[in-house]
Amino acid sequence: MDYSREIDKLRHSCSHIMAQAVKELWPDVKVTIGPAIESGFYYDFEKKESFTDQDLVRIEQSMQKIIDRNLPIVQELVSKQEALDFFRQKNETYKVELIAGIPDEKISLFVTGAREFVDLCKGPHVRSTGQIKAFKLLSVAGAYWHGDEKQPMLQRIYGTSFFSKEELAAHLQTLLEADKRDHRKLGTELDLFHIYQEEAGAGLVFYHPKGALMRKILEDFTRDLHLKRGYDLVMTPNFLRGKLWEISGHAEHYRDNMYYFKLDGEEYAVKPMNCPGHMLIYGKKLHSYRELPLKFFELGTVYRYEKAGVLHGLLRVRGFTQDDAHIFCRRDQVQDEIEKVIDLAFELLSAFGFKDYEIELSTRPEKFIGKQEDWDLATNALRGALEKKKIVFKINEGDGAFYGPKIDLKLKDALNRRWQCSTIQCDFALPERFNLKFTNADGKEERPIMIHRALFGSVERFFGTLIEHYSGNFPLWLSPVQALVIPIKSDHDAFSRNVADALRAEGFRVEVDARNESLGKRIREGRMQRIPYMLIVGDKEVSSGMVSVRKRPETDLGAMSLTDFSVLAKKDIVDKI
Numbered sequence: 001m002d003y004s005r006e007i008d009k010l011r012h013s014c015s016h017i018m019a020q021a022v023k024e025l026w027p028d029v030k031v032t033i034g035p036a037i038e039s040g041f042y043y044d045f046e047k048k049e050s051f052t053d054q055d056l057v058r059i060e061q062s063m064q065k066i067i068d069r070n071l072p073i074v075q076e077l078v079s080k081q082e083a084l085d086f087f088r089q090k091n092e093t094y095k096v097e098l099i100a101g102i103p104d105e106k107i108s109l110f111v112t113g114a115r116e117f118v119d120l121c122k123g124p125h126v127r128s129t130g131q132i133k134a135f136k137l138l139s140v141a142g143a144y145w146h147g148d149e150k151q152p153m154l155q156r157i158y159g160t161s162f163f164s165k166e167e168l169a170a171h172l173q174t175l176l177e178a179d180k181r182d183h184r185k186l187g188t189e190l191d192l193f194h195i196y197q198e199e200a201g202a203g204l205v206f207y208h209p210k211g212a213l214m215r216k217i218l219e220d221f222t223r224d225l226h227l228k229r230g231y232d233l234v235m236t237p238n239f240l241r242g243k244l245w246e247i248s249g250h251a252e253h254y255r256d257n258m259y260y261f262k263l264d265g266e267e268y269a270v271k272p273m274n275c276p277g278h279m280l281i282y283g284k285k286l287h288s289y290r291e292l293p294l295k296f297f298e299l300g301t302v303y304r305y306e307k308a309g310v311l312h313g314l315l316r317v318r319g320f321t322q323d324d325a326h327i328f329c330r331r332d333q334v335q336d337e338i339e340k341v342i343d344l345a346f347e348l349l350s351a352f353g354f355k356d357y358e359i360e361l362s363t364r365p366e367k368f369i370g371k372q373e374d375w376d377l378a379t380n381a382l383r384g385a386l387e388k389k390k391i392v393f394k395i396n397e398g399d400g401a402f403y404g405p406k407i408d409l410k411l412k413d414a415l416n417r418r419w420q421c422s423t424i425q426c427d428f429a430l431p432e433r434f435n436l437k438f439t440n441a442d443g444k445e446e447r448p449i450m451i452h453r454a455l456f457g458s459v460e461r462f463f464g465t466l467i468e469h470y471s472g473n474f475p476l477w478l479s480p481v482q483a484l485v486i487p488i489k490s491d492h493d494a495f496s497r498n499v500a501d502a503l504r505a506e507g508f509r510v511e512v513d514a515r516n517e518s519l520g521k522r523i524r525e526g527r528m529q530r531i532p533y534m535l536i537v538g539d540k541e542v543s544s545g546m547v548s549v550r551k552r553p554e555t556d557l558g559a560m561s562l563t564d565f566s567v568l569a570k571k572d573i574v575d576k577i
Contacts, residue, residue: 011036013125014161020117021062032094040160056137070130071113083107134168135161183467184313203311203318210480231297236277242267248276249369253402257304274300274324279434287438293329314464321459327451338385345422356412362399370429378426379405403429413469425452472530476572482509484531488538495542
């Protein structure tokens with residue numbers, strides 16, 4: 001059995017059953033679309049009053065009755081006019097709009113039971129409603145029709161379905177754990193960042209001291225790693241002339257996601273990508289084939305317009321920083337350089353505790369720039385690198401960038417959830433548009449190939465992924481506060497500060513909690529802040545010159561000298577634990 005295909009079919013059918021239940025409870029509600037998605041399904045409805053938690057219970061009860069009746073689900077093929085007439089009679093205006101845009105003469109409908117529910121759908125579906133064995137409605141959210149803010153706001157009901165109650169129970173438990181790990185909640189609890197405030201606007205991140213420190217750790221790590229691998233650091237402006245984005249093709253293919261403004265009567269755009277700036281640096285002089293590959297690396301902040309409805313914590317924002325690099329190389333170097341990027345991506349991500357990945361190769365989209373034969377060469381280079389390294393991957397047809405095919409690396413976290421992260425793109429088109437050249441071994445001018453790649457993807461998205469992967473319990477090397485010194489009484493404050501100063505001199509990030517609060521409360525709050533080590537100082541410690549060490553989560557390591565603690569902690573840092 002193809003599990004992925006069969007579970008999608010099951011969930012798609014469950015979305016139809018949900019729509020039928022909603023229509024039975026509220027006949028005036030209008031239905032729109034209801035697909036299966038990665039971990040469940042949803043259906044969008046137009047309803048004047050908001051769905052409540054009690055409504056979801058009622059819908060579930062009605063769905064179960066439909067399932068218990070074991071109604072057949074059968075496909076009917078009708079003419080376009082018949083379909084239009086049917087849904088107009090039902091006043092299902094959204095279905096009418098969808099049918100009007102279908103060029104086919106025959107329209108596919110799926111009928112449940114004795115026409116108790118008829119939906120516009122290509123399928124496939126299970127044979128009958130009784131095949132649904134385990135389902136749950138999860139939440140309600142707002143969604144614009146066609147994802148367009150100018151269109152009506154609909155109500156989206158999310159649900160999930162599995163082949164067995166055991167699978168459903170395990171999934172619901174995972175959802176509970178995921179809710180505990182939500183980076184938006186933990187970002188507030190751990191005082192790392194906040195995003196929305198009315199004075200500033202949506203989708204813009206404000207890093208608090210601890211969050212900014214963690215970000216520095218991430219950036220320093222990747223910057224140093226790239227320098228060791230032969231990359232050159234560059235920096236480019238945050239906005240550039242509009243004409244530059246016309247050359248790159250972004251004005252044609254990406255303008256709706258860009259911010260434009262006028263300066264001295266001329267159009268400029270805030271950069272949504274770093275690549276044009278890197279090409280301008282490359283193009284300042286003619287390079288020799290002996291210089292290639294040239295590798296430019298930048299932690300470049302970019303801004304993209306994202307609709308308010310899709311913004312989501314650190315994972316979808318309007319301003320973010322990419323660990324962006326562009327490799328300019330000869331044709332005979334392309335596949336080798338792609339292989340090196342893949343190795344670097346695995347090395348970087350494994351340092352943060354990620355070991356399992358899913359790899360996709362995305363091919364030429366419908367709208368693209370450049371020559372088809374160059375796209376074929378670029379795609380073959382990406383495919384060849386993956387195959388040579390014996391990496392299992394799947395093809396994602398038509399989902400490449402408009403300037404080139406790409407490899408996407410989706411990492412799996414502690415809950416086995418997938419996160420889009422590293423991307424590697426092979427580009428023949430932009431070097432030609434920017435007239436980039438190098439002198440080959442025969443002294444003739446030749447066009448370089450450019451490899452775009454970002455390994456974190458974006459610092460913001462990766463930061464959010466780390467928070468959820470570790471549930472805020474960061475390994476010692478990443479923790480913004482590595483040790484908290486807690487004096488039991490005020491008499492121990494001076495010694496505690498000396499301890500902190502000595503550890504800071506060793507390179508540790510240390511704080512002292514000498515507040516006039518009970519010892520128990522300060523220890524509990526240290527645990528809530530997920531601080532890896534707490535060093536308790538009392539009379540015995542002052543007299544012996546030692547500290548009482550507690551390790552997260554609740555391990556008492558007893559008294560030890562600062563030297564022994566330093567050795568212990570430095571080993572944790574080296575081992576990345």
